[in-house]
Amino acid sequence: MFAIYELSIIIGSPVLFAIGGYFFCKERLFEEKNFRHVITQILFAITFSLSCTMFELIIFEIMDILNYGSRYNYWKIVLYTMLFMCIIVLPIAISVSFLRSFFQTRKNYIVSFSVIFYGIYLFMFWKIGENFPFINEKYPLFSIEQAISRVGIIGVTVMALLSGFGAVNAPYTCMTYFLKPITEASITNMYKKVKQNQSMIASKKLKYQQLEDELNRSVFTRSNESSSNIFHRFLNSVSNSNASVKNQMEELSNDIYDLEEFGKYLDIEYKEQTYWKERADYSKTLQGKYFNVLGYFFSIYCVWKIFISAVNIIFNRVGKVDPVTKLIEITVKHMGYDIDIPFWSQQLSFIIIGVIAVTSVRGLLITMSKFVYAISSKKYAHIIVLFMAQVMGMYFVSSVLLIRMNMPHEYRAIITEVVGNLQFNFYHRWFDVIFLIAAIVSILFLYLAHRNVRVKSEF
Template sequence: MSFITDSVIMFISQILFFGFGWLFFMRRLFKDYEVRHVMVQFIFSVTFALSCTMFELIIFEIMGFLDPGSRFFHWKLGLYSMLCMAVLILPFYIAYYAVGNTRIGPFHRNRFITALVSWFVFIYFFWKLGDPFPILSRKHGILSIEQLVSRVGVIGVTIIGILSGFGAVNCPYTYMAVFTRNISDGDIYSLEKRITQTIDMILTKKKRYIKFGTAATQEQKKSRMQFVWNMISGGSAGSENISHLKNEVDALEELSRQLFLESVDMHATKARIAYSRTLKGRYFNLMGYFFSLYCIWKIFICTINIVFDRVGKTDPVTRGFEILVNYLGFDVDVKFWSQHVSFFLVGIMIVTSIRGLLITLTKFFNAISSSKSSNAIVLCLAEIMGMYFVSSVVLMRMNVPAKYRLIITKVLGDLQFSFYHRWFDVIFLISALSSIGFLYVAHKHVPEKIS
């Protein structure tokens, strides 16, 4: 009877997650598009619900909620369903809708066959992905769950490392007022004056361009033989003037676009300066200093882990309480408090992971999507989301006390978990250092454009 009750609880929670994913799809992703396919919306919402279910089971594991047998069953069911979505269903539908956007006759008429062939190509490269990495021992068969989880983990951990590295650098850069340029009203007025002058020059030269063009047309009508001779001899002075004016107009139009973008950036910076003086802005500025210290510490730790091939054996919460007890002399029940603090921290990690990924997916979708490609892009984002959350469970395993890792290890299979943590450190370090270099160049380049 407890199994039925637990299943009802899980089913209701999955319906709620599915509904949230459905509303998010309608209100955030496709709010600017009239073309909506119910199948795309359904697949995205199912993927989101399965992702949240895995995080929910981690919290239930720490709380001791539901029967252990029920939790294990729903762990298996959720993981198999997610792998089925990420490896079988989503790649096929991505290819199906991508082919639908093409106007190449043979491919468009045989969308199903083309999508099926594309799916086989995906499976081949997906399977070959595991060859260069030490992710499995040879005892696992070709159809074992470890074969799929290990390859999804490589892709997902790579995505997590890239996003985490960029976010760790970009967050303090965005929040801290010290990185904000000092923009005055005079700077904005001067730039807008340059824009007005550039537009006036464009109009003047276009008038001259039209004038020369009209004169050349009249000259051609008066003397056809002279026109033929000019063409043979390499053109006339009028045609050279027209070509020169056209090049000047193109250059000035490009300059006006750059100045306009700079004007938008300066207005945004001005608003950011005003926001930084508010109470909320000062709070985020303080948080920026905190995240900058965290970024430096994370880069240092990742470097140490890579150089010395080090992987933590104890979760951070338990390790922190052990330091308090052994070195500071505090009388603390490590097992009792580590369980409660782990529940709190894991909950924060889950909420921030879901929120951060949804915000990133929304920005990415709005930047590259169109009415024709939106369905395929949404499915690609769902594929990334599924692999991201499966890999998050693999990495989050180290952040919970040892007794809660047993069921996660049992569900995911006999993987080389230490490899994924080292791989995350490598990708995070590359992403963070690349982001620092990119933001440094961008920050230094902006004043040069103003001058």
């Protein structure tokens, strides 16, 4: 009976996660593209399922769900399958999809070039290991530990970039202090400019169409007229008139192009002003005030995280006590609760960073969806989906490596056995370095953007 219970969990949960990932890809990620690449959806769903299953297994370790042997085998199957997807299946799928979408070549050429592209990718992927001291030298070149270490460094880099940007962007998005000063009058004025520009474009297009019809009529008349001397001078005058019409059409075409480009700028400005006005109205609501307070909390935490990352880099150490740990210690001291302070403080700290990272991932997915919708047709969308699936897989593999350091020793046993004895401290140090760089760059970018808005509002 217990074996049936374990089997239902081992089989049932990945299937449920895969179904959720499949419908997320189909209904939410590229809904406006009428996305119908079934193989791409399946690959995305498998990667999504494996990612969620790894987090599920971490919970199983803490809560002691399933027996030790089942968990160990479950870990190996999930992790090895994820590596197979990230290193072999998804890169090959991306190269094949790229060649089919951008180059109209024969099938044998697609296969040949896909093999070449994959070989280049595999060479670059393996070369990563030569510059980072993240693995013990005792492991052979093509061992599973070598693969995990390389996937981990890419995933940790992505996670640190997203977390660094999210650490700065979360307070900037939530706090009313950073709201842009937009009035209803400025939005109305911008709306009038948009409509006026659209009216001018419509007027010039109508004039262009009239000139084009006139030119077509003159050409038709000339082709049907006799070439006798009586009409010779008339035909010359028609030719001169046609040249004048063509010049007018060329000028109108240039004017229409300039107005359409200016219209794009006006449309962006109008949408941006509307967005900031809606944010200002939202900030006055109860929920908006709550997020404003939350923004101040995130500001304090993110400043501390940036500071402690710099300290960790300078003194070459893994992060020590943070504000969350201190708060738990004070609470335990005054409330008298008997809990594992290091474990729960580390988990809460990781959850906060995880919330920032997940928010950033969500923002990245939305931004990429808008990017695909804006500049490409639906035949290219599946390439972006495959690329995001690979990034997602590497991201969650690296999450396991970082979470392992935040777990007590009794919960690390299986993870250590499965992934091997890697240089785990290196990943935390690398995370701090990339996080700090991403945070500083984000601060500079948002400062310049905010300053530019202030300057524009003065004119």
